[in-house]
Amino acid sequence: MNTIANWFANSMSVDARSRTLLAIGSFLIPLLVWSLVSYVPFVWHPKVYVTDPGDVDYLQAGMLVDKPMFAEEVANMEQSQLAPPVGHPSNPIYLPAPDEVAKAFYNGFANPPTNTDVPSMPASLWHSIQIIFWGFLISSLIGVPLGILSGTYNLVGRLNEPFIEFFRYLPAPAFGALAVAILGIYDGPKIAIIVIGTLFQQVLIIANTTRKLEATIIEAARTLGTRNLKLLTKVVVPGILPDLYRDQRILLGWAWTYLIVAELIGTSSGITWFITQQARYQHFDNVYAAIMTIGIIGFGTDLVLAWLGRRLFPWDRTQDRS
Amino acid sequence: MNQETLPSHLDQSPEVRARFERIRNREVILEVRGLGKRYRTPQGDTEALKGIDFSVRRREFVCVIGPSGCGKSTLIRILAGLDQHTDGEALLDGKPIKGPGQDRGMVFQGYSLFPWLTVKKNVMFGPQMNGRGRDEAEHDAMMWLDLVGLEKFADAYPHQLSGGMRQRVAIARALVNQPRILLMDEPFGALDAQTRARMQTHLIDIWKNIDITVLFITHDLDEAIYLADRILVLKAHPGEVQEVIEVPVPRPRTPGQFNSPEFRATKARLEELIHPAAEHAPEDEEDDKVKPHLIRLTDINDNVE
Ligand SMILES: Nc1ncnc2c1ncn2[C@@H]1O[C@H](COP(=O)(O)OP(=O)(O)OP(=O)(O)O)[C@@H](O)[C@H]1O
Numbered sequence: 234m235n236t237i238a239n240w241f242a243n244s245m246s247v248d249a250r251s252r253t254l255l256a257i258g259s260f261l262i263p264l265l266v267w268s269l270v271s272y273v274p275f276v277w278h279p280k281v282y283v284t285d286p287g288d289v290d291y292l293q294a295g296m297l298v299d300k301p302m303f304a305e306e307v308a309n310m311e312q313s314q315l316a317p318p319v320g321h322p323s324n325p326i327y328l329p330a331p332d333e334v335a336k337a338f339y340n341g342f343a344n345p346p347t348n349t350d351v352p353s354m355p356a357s358l359w360h361s362i363q364i365i366f367w368g369f370l371i372s373s374l375i376g377v378p379l380g381i382l383s384g385t386y387n388l389v390g391r392l393n394e395p396f397i398e399f400f401r402y403l404p405a406p407a408f409g410a411l412a413v414a415i416l417g418i419y420d421g422p423k424i425a426i427i428v429i430g431t432l433f434q435q436v437l438i439i440a441n442t443t444r445k446l447e448a449t450i451i452e453a454a455r456t457l458g459t460r461n462l463k464l465l466t467k468v469v470v471p472g473i474l475p476d477l478y479r480d481q482r483i484l485l486g487w488a489w490t491y492l493i494v495a496e497l498i499g500t501s502s503g504i505t506w507f508i509t510q511q512a513r514y515q516h517f518d519n520v521y522a523a524i525m526t527i528g529i530i531g532f533g534t535d536l537v538l539a540w541l542g543r544r545l546f547p548w549d550r551t552q553d554r555s
Numbered sequence: 556m557n558q559e560t561l562p563s564h565l566d567q568s569p570e571v572r573a574r575f576e577r578i579r580n581r582e583v584i585l586e587v588r589g590l591g592k593r594y595r596t597p598q599g600d601t602e603a604l605k606g607i608d609f610s611v612r613r614r615e616f617v618c619v620i621g622p623s624g625c626g627k628s629t630l631i632r633i634l635a636g637l638d639q640h641t642d643g644e645a646l647l648d649g650k651p652i653k654g655p656g657q658d659r660g661m662v663f664q665g666y667s668l669f670p671w672l673t674v675k676k677n678v679m680f681g682p683q684m685n686g687r688g689r690d691e692a693e694h695d696a697m698m699w700l701d702l703v704g705l706e707k708f709a710d711a712y713p714h715q716l717s718g719g720m721r722q723r724v725a726i727a728r729a730l731v732n733q734p735r736i737l738l739m740d741e742p743f744g745a746l747d748a749q750t751r752a753r754m755q756t757h758l759i760d761i762w763k764n765i766d767i768t769v770l771f772i773t774h775d776l777d778e779a780i781y782l783a784d785r786i787l788v789l790k791a792h793p794g795e796v797q798e799v800i801e802v803p804v805p806r807p808r809t810p811g812q813f814n815s816p817e818f819r820a821t822k823a824r825l826e827e828l829i830h831p832a833a834e835h836a837p838e839d840e841e842d843d844k845v846k847p848h849l850i851r852l853t854d855i856n857d858n859v860e
């Protein structure tokens with residue numbers, strides 16, 4: 234018995250360890266590919282970074298030119314006994330190397346610009362997080378109760394689900410202009426887009442989760458004297474809570490995917506504005522840093538929520554797997 | 556088995572007869588008259604129960620047995636108030652059953668414990684729903700957990716318990732409400748043979764010590780005979796009472812009685828009722844509609860027999 238238990242425990246812990254290693258690996262592999270492409274000159278590097286234009290009049294130090302064109306100019310200059318241009322192979326401007334992005338990431342947070350008409354990364358992010366927070370909160374305040382009621386009482390479900398089923402096929406961004414007309418050009422329409430994008434899915438998903446609650450659990454509660462509202466608050470809600478929590482985690486991820494569209498509506502703002510501004514000035518290192526920050530925030534939030542889920546619902550073993 | 560040497564299941568020893576006499580003198584707890592249940596489905600009506608008549612007296616242990624689909628669960632669910640009957644009446648202490656109530660406790664086959672509550676809180680659930688204070692509920696819960704031998708597991712969650720332990724909690728949870736009758740729908744059906752035997756003995760011990768009447772559904776003949784004072788045998792399509800058998804096996808019951816002549820006689824009678832000649836068995840008819848079509852999915856030379 235004991236040895237079996239030990240063996241089982243060992244195999245579980247090895248599993249957990251290899252799972253962590255695999256998770257790290259899944260991040261290291263893309264990073265490795267990116268580093269290879271960035272640092273090993275013969276992998277790609279289709280451009281040449283000009284360090285000295287030589288006697289070519291239209292070249293300047295710091296320019297990126299195509300390799301064949303550069304080679305041609307070198308040949309031309311050599312033929313005419315003039316100083317050939319000097320440069321080193323380089324990747325296109327839209328693919329900065331990992332260290333450049335890392336520096337941009339660090340600078341974005343450590344030395345944000347003092348100049349107020351250039352957006353700073355922390356301020357932009359903070360604005361985006363607020364949009365997500367309010368959008369998701371408003372959606373949840375309506376969607377969670379409505380979903381639970383629809384799943385518990387057939388009548389409620391039948392009354393709203395067909396319409397919601399229809400509405401969720403309407404793309405949320407299509408309501409952008411309408412939202413601006415109604416809610417103005419600032420944060421109102423952006424929050425509205427997040428709500429429209431999340432709410433309808435939320436009602437349907439939570440109604441389904443509620444329906445999956447074991448019928449015997451409700452029946453057992455009824456035979457123990459539970460009635461009416463208490464059946465909802467003392468049995469249905471606690472019964473679905475772990476699954477509801479998981480649904481909310483997934484839905485929060487969807488809310489993030491609507492963020493970029495939402496922030497382009499009205500006056501652009503938040504991290505989207507930061508990204509478009511930086512792209513316009515060709516600061517692609519900043520663009521990558523910003524995109525990654527979104528990923529880190531989204532993924533980080535989910536990890537924290539998953540950890541919290543294990544704490545909150547010790548009876549629910551499926552929390553461990555997600 | 557040697558059929559001729561068996562006594563009739565109707566032969567009762569004087570003690571057993573006296574016992575049934577005493578039971579008949581007790582008041583009726585549950586009375587079922589002409590009870591019927593018809594399900595309307597797109598495929599037509601199903602008469603799940605028809606003209607069921609029986610009564611159960613105080614502290615009697617009655618088992619219900621019958622082929623699959625004969626309406627055992629339907630019957631007990633109506634008595635629990637979870638389903639509505641379409642005909643006749645069911646009275647508990649003379650009052651018609653309308654909906655669930657704390658005068659009836661129910662134990663389901665599946666684990667119906669609340670997974671989000673600890674064992675103790677599961678047992679406290681009923682009293683709290685019925686307006687009792689927290690301390691009082693906790694006190695009662697601990698008493699009942701002690702009675703089923705699980706006071707050490709009071710703070711465990713149901714998923715940490717074995718199947719047998721979970722059913723003990725379910726029994727405690729039903730009994731803490733002090734119901735007049737305990738309704739059990741194949742409560743030990745999912746347990747392994749050993750656990751099952753232990754649970755049967757345990758249930759009899761509980762029943763002996765408290766004022767409770769039990770209606771117990773099973774499809775295990777041995778279990779029915781071992782536990783019951785009387786066995787209600789149902790037949791299917793429509794679900795009707797086929798026979799009510801007074802179990803002639805004396806009490807106290809012990810596993811050693813499984814081989815006694817009374818036990819075997821009763822079992823022989825039940826088998827006669829439940830597994831008659833194949834052409835009459837409705838379950839076989841139904842099974843005949845499902846014809847498996849087996850094709851060979853392994854190497855033709857790779858034989859297991
Ligand atoms: N909700 C329902 N709708 C339609 N028919 C039903 C419903 N519930 C049960 N039935 C039918 O009623 C009959 C009795 O079902 P029931 O579940 O009471 O049988 P049972 O004796 O408990 O069977 P088992 O031994 O398999 O548990 C069956 O023929 C079944 O198909």
Ligand SMILES: [Mg+2]
Binds near residue numbers: 628629
């Ligand atoms: Mg059944």
